[in-house]
Amino acid sequence: MNLKPETLQRIDVAVAHYPVKRSAALPLLHLVQEDIGHLPGEAVEWIASRLGLEPIHVYELVTFYPMFRQEPGGRRRIKVCRTLSCALAGAYQTLAEFEKQFNARQGGTSPDGEVTIEFVECLASCGTAPVVMVDDELHEKVDCEKARQIAAKIKAQARRES
Amino acid sequence: MPAERRIIFEHIDQPGYTPDLDCYVRHGGYAALRKAVACKPEDLVSEVKRSGLRGRGGAGFPCGVKWTLLDRRSGKPIYLIVNADESEPGTFKDRYIIHQDPHQLIEGIMITCFANTVKQAYIYIRGEFPEGAKILERAIAEARAAGLAGPNILGTGYSCEIYVHRGAGAYICGEETGLIESLEGKRPYPRIKPPYFPAVLGLYQCPTIVNNVETLCHVKHIVSMGGDAFARIGTPNNTGTRIFCVSGQVQRPGTYEFEVGKITMGQLLYEVCGGPLPGRKFKAVIPGGSSAKVLRFGEHYKGKRRAGAEMVDYDWALEDVPLDFDSLALVGSMGGSGGVIVMDDSASMVEALGNLNAFYAHESCGQCTPCREGSLWMKRITARMVSGEGRAEDGELLKSVADQIAGRTICAFGEACAWPTQSFVQKFAAEFRGYPEARKSAGPSAAPLV
């Protein structure tokens, strides 16, 4: 495992927050996923040994909690809330617009590997529906027009970075 | 129309109000904590009991009573867990407290910890609030540096740490015993009560308080104004203010804080929120988060209810129902989390239920067969209807599945997933019966809900 020094340091801080080491499992999964983008078997085993657990105790978390992923996916993640208040405001059309913009299907990654598009459940911002998260950033009232603007920004940024 | 009474949300969305300690202190922040640490802890608990404060997370359990249930004889450490999971669909108030006024929450937490001799508090925040988690961590560090949290608080010798713990996208982590399992680093499988009442066998098998973010903010104001003064706000047995989160098909969705029971559903939706969208009519409303039973416009409710010491008759249209825990229970639903989801005459009830059923099928933890299988079947039946393969008797089939879940499961998710189906099918029976035919002639919806 090749984790950044600051990740290792944050891991030590997180472990010290609990009287029982196992409690640090979720924080460590978040930290490692933020560092390397996903949670391959090697990461799961590393976390297990850091906390004195069997790998299965960490696998069962990775396979249960929706935010953890074992596969890399796109460089950015677009999460469209699909629950009732967002659906009533047009979330299914918003999703379809993102699918069209990136030529990807719900749950999948665009052919250029740039974005993964997925539906998620209520993001607790139902008053400004439909809402979308692009990585850690929340976007509110995302109708099809706004979805196109967000997509254009992501594409422009991707061009700059490549 | 009753005026908003902003206590918790006093500074939310106020221009120039920032989430840092300086700003909070400039607005009178931490005076309640100073007052609290000069009191005896048991007096603070009595004050909160006298206030009549009921939990804002969903069940409406009296907060002070919950605290007195703590097992203090075990000699084990007592933990406080702040439920910041905010994952009940339709609920979006804790988000604004956390993002815009984190110190209000921290002050409420520290008072609660002092009152209950807690040495360690955890804020369990949903994984989808990464920014909120950072804001809270920053605010805790500020409070700690100023001697308002951490070691030797305000020079009293009392110490208590607060740590932020992020969830990872599972709704069931909002259920308090599922939350505890999650905080212990496991799958969030809810525990069986009894014996696992958090007040007795909670985090690490120690006595534990679990309270919602909004509930803990109220504690600060109870200490500021006194329990009796708080109890005079709102209505008897439904004291204080509460934040209504209005979403769905209405002119002005958003968060609104009113005295509990001093505003009716009609006033909230027509006057405060501006009524239906142009050319539409209200059709249905879910009053307390997606798990609460749906109410239909045009319904009437009649009976006797307690008003203070006496019993009085009530005869309400939906618009007349006062928004408080007891009245919403009387009309067969619940105040729940305060999430008010509005649907108008353009919405198909079959599709709306299909949307919710997809949510519950996705979020069941899978421990109990009736919940795991039942939520899946309800999703499949509504999905089949929406895809055009429905049958006229699907409504009854849905009901028969739902009726076999509630009361037969480990946690209240069983009720939460059965209630939408039971109420939608019962109150919109004709729409469910006619849907398969109508769907065949009309084709798929241009604005799908599922």
Ligand SMILES: Cc1cc2nc3c(=O)[nH]c(=O)nc-3n(C[C@H](O)[C@H](O)[C@H](O)COP(=O)(O)O)c2cc1C
């Ligand atoms: C399925 C389910 C989900 C829940 N989700 C939440 C939640 O997201 N936030 C919350 O505060 N309470 C939630 N609750 C209620 C908690 O179990 C618990 O009653 C509450 O946190 C207690 O705090 P209070 O007394 O301050 O309301 C949920 C309950 C159930 C059954």
Ligand code: SF4
């Ligand atoms: S009722 Fe459902 S969510 Fe609750 S413990 Fe059982 S399976 Fe899990």
Ligand code: FES
């Ligand atoms: S339904 Fe989308 S944020 Fe709540």
